[in-house]
Amino acid sequence: MNYDLTPEQLSIKDNFTKFCTREIEPRAGILDRATHAEAARLMKENIKTMAGIGYLGIGHEEAYGGMNLDLISQAIAGEAVAAACASTFLSCGASSGLFGMPLRLFGTEAQKEKYLPGIIKGELVGCFGLTEPEAGSDAASIRTTAVQKGDRWILNGTKTFITNAPIADVALIFAYNDKERGPAAGVTCFLIDRDTSGFSAGKPFDKMGFRGSPTAELILADCEVPKSAVLGVVGNGFIQAMQTLEYGRIGMATVCLGIAAKCLEHANKYSKERKAFGKPINRFQEIAFKLADMMILSDTARLLIYQAAWAKETNQPDSAVLASVAKVWASEAATQISSMAVQVHGGYGYIKEFPVERLYRDAKLGEIGEGTSEIQRVLIAKDLIHKYAA
């Protein structure tokens, strides 16, 4: 048992915090208020900027230009990125994580060679298409189909809430190739380039938060791809998706932690400067104890994320459950903390000149994206029932 960060991890923390504070944080408010077209342009620049210090390759093999760092180091860097700009974390994560990780884990040599160097350099943007209008938590109920025709596959269906869809050069699309074999053996994942005929992205959604990270539908209308577009093995898609989401859960927990930590930083600073009844408001227990609660919840979230990252990295048997635990704790902590941060700021917390207003809107996604809190709790409970009720 050892809670200490290694010297390398400490320097990652320091370097990423400094870099993101300088390069990314000043753009977070601008991105939040930008038009869809501006946001798309600014976010592509941010992805390139982050690729410049290796962030997009942090979890990828050195052969493709990555840094191949452990998951705890990734969480440390991720927190710094998310604290500076949650939207940037999300778009980078969708490209190098949700798109990049399945490629690393299941892709053929040719597929990795084709896409990973571009993703890692920030020249290509990827996205992950699983969710559909009628299939969210219940991912096995997707309706997108893939039909083999000679040496081609024809895909039809609609994906929704796809992070990066408006700016992506390439997407992973999960479709049933054999509905009768069920999700475990009948779903296949395809790599689809932006300019493939029959493939298009919808109009960007107007979201409550994460407004800097473009989201849209992906539409597949007789979209035709070659056999070489199959990621790994036909029929393995659902398992690939579920394994990817385990990483995704740690990622979503991490972005929540970044939001929470930034909220605490702002609220702490503001409460020392703002005076009421003749003293700084942090001298009143109503405010001081909110700050303490923000610290208690966010610090515990950080430890749970490190534990989940360690468990996944070292293949502990309960790694999936620990990822769910970290995700629920961190996301619910972030919504509470951001709400407290707005409250500490009073009226100023409700206007866009103050970053906590954006952070409050951003925080809510954590309880929804990458598997809602409700689904995480069902997964955690099912594991307990499996272990102890027999």
Added chain:
Amino acid sequence: MEFGYTEEQVMFRDSVYKYAKKEIAPLVEEADLTGEFSLEVWRKLGEMGLLGLPFPEELGGAGASVVTCCLAGEALGHAGVDQGHLLALGAHTYLCTDTIFKHGTPAQLKKYIPRLASGEWIGCMGLTEPGAGSDAASLTTTAVKKGDKWILNGTKTFITNAPVCNVCVVYATVDKALKHNGITAFIVERDFPGFATGKPFHKTGVRASATAEVILDNCEVPEENLLGEIGRGFEYTHETLSWDRSSLLSPFIGGMQFAIEACTKYSQERVQFGKPLNAFQAIQHKLADLKMIKEAARMVVYRVAHDKDSGKPLDHMHTSIAKAIVGDWGVKAASDAVQVFGGYGYIHEYPIERFLRDAKLGQIGGGTSEIQRLIISRLLSYFS
């Protein structure tokens, strides 16, 4: 950073769990119901070597690390041993014996540690007073030197183990005007003239731990029973904090695991509307919350243990977070567990009812949740 245990630690934890489940757990329900400390439970804890774990072998201990002490506490709670006896163990080992071990003279160590570590003697610690709880430095018990004796006068309250103790580490002031810097520690034996303990309190929870006042009425303490240096007692109370927030809290984590397993099993057996309770999401969500809270508590408590094992200075942020999580979230976990059991969770015949009563102490004893927030917010105010 890694969060695993060594093979030795896992073996030790499992052996404590097995032993406690078989030998101790069957005794505790009765003790909790009657509110009586069980000497049989105490003897069994001593036989397994659990009453002096962290002390050197030559003084009758096991030389265990703080993480190992936590694992023992966790295993005992997990096995179903009540928090009352485990609080008795904690106060004895970490608040009394460890303070003597840390600051005692060689003669004091030789006299007290082996007897305490074996459980032959029971120790307690007297800091809190009727008028000095959260504001501990405002204590009014006095110590006046008279020839080769110290004369102590005052009343201590809420003292765990007082009714059954053989020896008590008492904090008194040699000069109230010096505030913190007047507070001094003494080793007081039960049969010293002028030492008495009150009638045991009837408590909400942790009922099998015996709690009472300690009354010092011109209590005569020989010179050689001054513990450490004059005026440094308040400092010594802070040194026990890293034990207070690690090994002393660890049984609560074990208790949460006990509750998780009990609730999962019960909700499988109990059928309503034609299916097991745990097939309903409302119950599943409570099970999930229990697991989540247990993991959170484990992470914050073992961090304090790791800090201490690696010789770091006391980190008040870490200790206060640990106490607040175990205290506040522990009550929620226990309340959820009772809810899963429904009416059966409200009666003593089922093993969950006392969890809620015991958990409440976590928000009060050894520094309230409010004091933890005060400490955390003060530390935050120094952040830029």
